[in-house]
Amino acid sequence: MSWCAYPGWYLASEVLERYGCRMATGLGITLQLVAISVSLGCIIGLGLALARLYGPRWVGGVVTGYTTFFRGTPLLCQLFLVYYGLGQLRPFWQDVGLWWFFREPYWCALFTFTINTAAYQCEVFRGAIQSIGKGQFEGAQALGLHRIATLRHVILPQAMIVALRPLGNELIVMIKSSSVASLVTLFDLMGATRLAFSRSFDLSIYLYAALIYLAMVEIIRRLWDVMERRLTRHVAVR
Amino acid sequence: MFSNLHYIGFGEGGWGWALLQGAGVTISIALATLPFGLALGLLIALMSRSDKAIVRWFATVYTTVFRGVPELLTLYIIYFGVQIVIQRLLEGIGIKGFSIPPFVAGMVALGIVLAAFSSEVWVGALNSIQKGQREAGAALGLGKAQVFRLIVFPQLIRVALPGLGNNWMVLLKETSLVSVITLQDIMFIAQRGSSNTKEPLLFFTAAALIYLAFSLISWWFFERLEKRSNRGFAAFGGQTR
Numbered sequence: 001m002s003w004c005a006y007p008g009w010y011l012a013s014e015v016l017e018r019y020g021c022r023m024a025t026g027l028g029i030t031l032q033l034v035a036i037s038v039s040l041g042c043i044i045g046l047g048l049a050l051a052r053l054y055g056p057r058w059v060g061g062v063v064t065g066y067t068t069f070f071r072g073t074p075l076l077c078q079l080f081l082v083y084y085g086l087g088q089l090r091p092f093w094q095d096v097g098l099w100w101f102f103r104e105p106y107w108c109a110l111f112t113f114t115i116n117t118a119a120y121q122c123e124v125f126r127g128a129i130q131s132i133g134k135g136q137f138e139g140a141q142a143l144g145l146h147r148i149a150t151l152r153h154v155i156l157p158q159a160m161i162v163a164l165r166p167l168g169n170e171l172i173v174m175i176k177s178s179s180v181a182s183l184v185t186l187f188d189l190m191g192a193t194r195l196a197f198s199r200s201f202d203l204s205i206y207l208y209a210a211l212i213y214l215a216m217v218e219i220i221r222r223l224w225d226v227m228e229r230r231l232t233r234h235v236a237v238r
Numbered sequence: 239m240f241s242n243l244h245y246i247g248f249g250e251g252g253w254g255w256a257l258l259q260g261a262g263v264t265i266s267i268a269l270a271t272l273p274f275g276l277a278l279g280l281l282i283a284l285m286s287r288s289d290k291a292i293v294r295w296f297a298t299v300y301t302t303v304f305r306g307v308p309e310l311l312t313l314y315i316i317y318f319g320v321q322i323v324i325q326r327l328l329e330g331i332g333i334k335g336f337s338i339p340p341f342v343a344g345m346v347a348l349g350i351v352l353a354a355f356s357s358e359v360w361v362g363a364l365n366s367i368q369k370g371q372r373e374a375g376a377a378l379g380l381g382k383a384q385v386f387r388l389i390v391f392p393q394l395i396r397v398a399l400p401g402l403g404n405n406w407m408v409l410l411k412e413t414s415l416v417s418v419i420t421l422q423d424i425m426f427i428a429q430r431g432s433s434n435t436k437e438p439l440l441f442f443t444a445a446a447l448i449y450l451a452f453s454l455i456s457w458w459f460f461e462r463l464e465k466r467s468n469r470g471f472a473a474f475g476g477q478t479r
Contacts, residue, residue, distance in 0.1 A: 068450075068453075068454075069446075069450060071453075072449065072450045072453030072454065072457075073411070073446045073449040073450050073453070074411040074412070074413075074414035074415075074425070074449055075411070076414045076415060076417075076425060077414055077424075077425060077428075077442060077445050077446050077449060078446070080425070080428070080429070080438070080442045080445075081438075081439070081442040081443065081446055084432060084438035084439075084442060085438045085439035085442045085443065086439065087438070088436075088437070088438050088439045089439070172306075175308075176306075176307070176308040176309065177308070178308075179308040179310045179311060180310060180415070182310075183418065190308065190310060190311065193311075194314075197314075197318070203315070203318060203319050203322060206311060206314055206315050206318070206319070207315070209311060210303075210307045210311050210312075210315065213306060213307050213308055213311065214302070214303060214306040214307055217305070217306035218302070218306060
């Protein structure tokens with residue numbers, strides 16, 4: 001008996017024992033999708049937020065359009081648009097040598113999640129940077145700091161503390177929303193669970209999956225609480 | 239893609255009407271869920287402020303569970319799980335072949351999740367109302383329920399509005415999930431249309447634009463609503479607090 005069948009055996013759940021390994025693999029895929037898309041989305045989102053705030057006007061307009069579209073439409077619709085919609089342009093992707101990317105549900109899901117979370121994180125960063133008082137900019141300028149140095153040493157460290165909580169929420173939202181990847185034939189945790197249910201008709205498998213998702217979310221929530229407490233030590237005790 | 243625009247038109251072989259019907263279903267399920275989810279959310283929020291520890295505990299567990307489990311999973315559990323339970327019960331009294339309408343299952347699942355998220359908003363708003371308001375109400379001889387209905391609730395709405403607006407936006411987008419339990423919303427029609435015509439790019443773009451239109455209208459609407467609800471506070475520059 002491999003390790004992943006053990007929880008099912010221990011809980012005397014036949015269905016969990018039989019599909020435990022698939023679900024463990026699925027959990028791995030879910031974690032990969034979320035970790036990669038949220039990290040990439042963080043970098044892109046920060047870049048977009050800076051472009052939106054300090055870039056030329058037309059760039060700001062483009063970024064606003066981008067965030068409006070991705071925050072105004074469901075993730076499921078975006079995923080189908082990428083996987084089925086862009087997949088329709090097969091000859092074009094083959095010509096430019098990108099067909100391997102748009103053929104695979106895994107890459108499509110990763111791509112969609114990344115650009116989706118980038119839009120949300122862009123708004124988080126924008127709000128956080130705007131919440132920093134004007135005096136901070138002026139003070140840095142008075143000290144003769146360059147604009148980039150001002151951002152790096154004065155604004156962003158303060159903005160990140162403000163952004164921390166919403167970023168944690170975004171990570172939690174992504175863990176949950178990543179379950180729609182199962183609808184483009186990807187066997188993430190949700191996909192593996194759906195497969196197990198369709199073969200066994202044992203509803204308890206959904207409850208076990210719910211517990212796994214719940215555990216992930218709770219771990220992140222607690223981790224974020226610890227992080228926030230540590231990062232705001234220097235701020236007044238509340 | 240553009241050579242086949244007639245597929246989403248209203249002429250012969252066009253899916254225009256079907257898409258509009260789908261949009262109607264999306265809006266109806268969102269609007270049907272809203273009052274149920276918000277009322278349940280308010281109830282959970284009031285429970286989390288109860289004197290009894292067990293009631294508070296229930297509220298905590300409720301929000302933790304339904305905020306932590308993916309909506310898709312909740313939807314499956316309600317749709318299949320409740321179905322099985324009711325079927326067993328009905329078979330006991332000799333009725334067979336019962337199935338929950340997908341609309342009801344979708345409404346219940348989305349409402350339960352909405353309740354969990356909106357309860358956080360309600361709690362925040364409840365905390366913003368000073369104790370003196372309740373005490374003044376009690377001093378006037380009002381009962382607990384009367385104080386809530388006449389004094390607390392009208393003030394609550396104004397503070398809760400931005401958060402509830404967010405909840406509505408999330409709900410609107412989450413309705414796209416009900417297509418997996420065969421409810422014929424925008425996503426369902428778009429999927430069917432694209433498999434019939436082999437034009438997924440066209441259909442999912444159309445679907446995305448319909449959702450976008452709904453979102454933009456909602457944003458505009460909530461902005462106006464917030465402005466209106468703050469009109470009594472114009473002296474403070476329209477600030478909420």
